Amino acid sequence: MDSDILASRTRIATTAQGATGYLTIDLAALGRNYRKLVSMLGPVRAGAVVKADAYGLGAERVARTLYGEGCRHFFVAQFVEAVRLRPALAQDAQVFVLNGLQPGNEIACAEMGIVPVLNSLAQWRQWSAAARILKRCLPAVLQFDTGMSRLGFPREERAELAAALRDGTNVEILFIMSHLASADDMDSEQNGEQFAEMSRIADEFPGFDISFANSGGVFLGEAYYGVLARPGIALYGGAPNAGEKNPMEPVVSLDVAVVQTRSVPAGAKVGYGGAHVTQRETRLATIAAGYADGLPRSLSDCGAVYFKGIRLPIVGRVSMDSATVDISALPEGALTFGSLVEVLGRHQTLEDIARDAGTISYEILTGLGDRYHRQYR
Numbered sequence: 001m002d003s004d005i006l007a008s009r010t011r012i013a014t015t016a017q018g019a020t021g022y023l024t025i026d027l028a029a030l031g032r033n034y035r036k037l038v039s040m041l042g043p044v045r046a047g048a049v050v051k052a053d054a055y056g057l058g059a060e061r062v063a064r065t066l067y068g069e070g071c072r073h074f075f076v077a078q079f080v081e082a083v084r085l086r087p088a089l090a091q092d093a094q095v096f097v098l099n100g101l102q103p104g105n106e107i108a109c110a111e112m113g114i115v116p117v118l119n120s121l122a123q124w125r126q127w128s129a130a131a132r133i134l135k136r137c138l139p140a141v142l143q144f145d146t147g148m149s150r151l152g153f154p155r156e157e158r159a160e161l162a163a164a165l166r167d168g169t170n171v172e173i174l175f176i177m178s179h180l181a182s183a184d185d186m187d188s189e190q191n192g193e194q195f196a197e198m199s200r201i202a203d204e205f206p207g208f209d210i211s212f213a214n215s216g217g218v219f220l221g222e223a224y225y226g227v228l229a230r231p232g233i234a235l236y237g238g239a240p241n242a243g244e245k246n247p248m249e250p251v252v253s254l255d256v257a258v259v260q261t262r263s264v265p266a267g268a269k270v271g272y273g274g275a276h277v278t279q280r281e282t283r284l285a286t287i288a289a290g291y292a293d294g295l296p297r298s299l300s301d302c303g304a305v306y307f308k309g310i311r312l313p314i315v316g317r318v319s320m321d322s323a324t325v326d327i328s329a330l331p332e333g334a335l336t337f338g339s340l341v342e343v344l345g346r347h348q349t350l351e352d353i354a355r356d357a358g359t360i361s362y363e364i365l366t367g368l369g370d371r372y373h374r375q376y377r
């Protein structure tokens with residue numbers, strides 16, 4: 001027993017820093033997912049969307065890996081993300097800020113060599129002013145709203161923008177872009193509607209390269225490609241199209257440690273609110289991850305984890321730092337204090353857990369907390 005404790009103490013000091021959950025990020029699988037998209041896209045370039053810390057996987061590690069695969073266009077959502085990522089990448093990589101800049105960030109952005117996506121005349125004017133102050137031409141991307149009503153020049157601003165471009169400008173437009181709202185649904189009519197609107201925009205703003213497709217868009221077909229695709233979720237192993245077989249390789253697995261096991265009689269209350277009452281004698285395990293670690297509270301009494309391929313249902317409410325699972329399906333003693341259960345892996349995909357939680361893979365990935373020990377393979 002003493003030697004066990006000693007052995008585990010050595011292990012913790014060297015590898016896992018005392019963490020009770022292990023998030024494994026397979027950078028080789030990430031690379032293969034990128035190459036798969038590249039081969040589908042043919043001559044069209046594949047950028048990478050690495051916003052929200054590369055959907056929770058670590059923007060720097062992810063971006064460097066993809067740079068190694070030939071990716072040169074990296075998209076983040078917010079300027080602060082670009083400020084962190086820019087120095088980690090070689091000069092021939094470009095970092096784009098999808099939300100554009102808040103007023104006042106223009107000079108810092110220009111000086112760091114970060115490229116804003118301009119979404120409105122207001123952002124356009126601010127960026128043009130920065131170019132005048134710095135007395136040089138500044139690069140930018142123009143985003144148009146084609147029917148999502150979220151970001152991008154609205155139709156009403158297009159005429160004034162076109163006039164400003166005709167008058168000559170010290171802003172160099174690298175390409176124009178738009179974003180698909182329903183590309184995950186291959187049958188959605190909105191895809192065709194947005195495509196038609198993008199075609200009208202291409203006529204109004206001739207001569208510019210176009211970037212259109214996100215992950216789902218890559219699978220909608222060539223018409224949606226433009227010259228540069230912007231996949232995110234597919235790189236990280238999420239399904240690009242809902243309801244279709246997922247062609248991407250999983251990148252993330254998550255194993256969480258058991259803190260305690262117990263047997264309770266029929267009629268025992270489990271977890272906050274006593275919301276679950278056992279129907280029979282039940283063996284339970286408490287695992288060291290809760291909603292603060294990204295196990296959504298909506299998995300209460302409906303999600304599961306796995307041990308050696310056996311499904312262990314979550315019983316009662318998911319707590320902040322732990323959740324309780326029913327281990328009665330396992331032989332007694334099979335799972336003990338210190339065992340690891342699979343939250344994401346061979347038996348439970350991102351889509352499985354997202355469906356049980358009533359959400360999408362994106363929210364599961366970006367919610368994975370920072371208390372896990374992250375290991376990159």
Ligand SMILES: *Cc1c(COP(=O)(O)O)cnc(C)c1O
Nearest residue numbers: 049179214215216230231232233
């Ligand atoms: C998030 C985002 C993407 C990537 O979308 P996925 O569905 O993850 O591929 C592409 N373009 C824009 C503008 C985005 O906001």
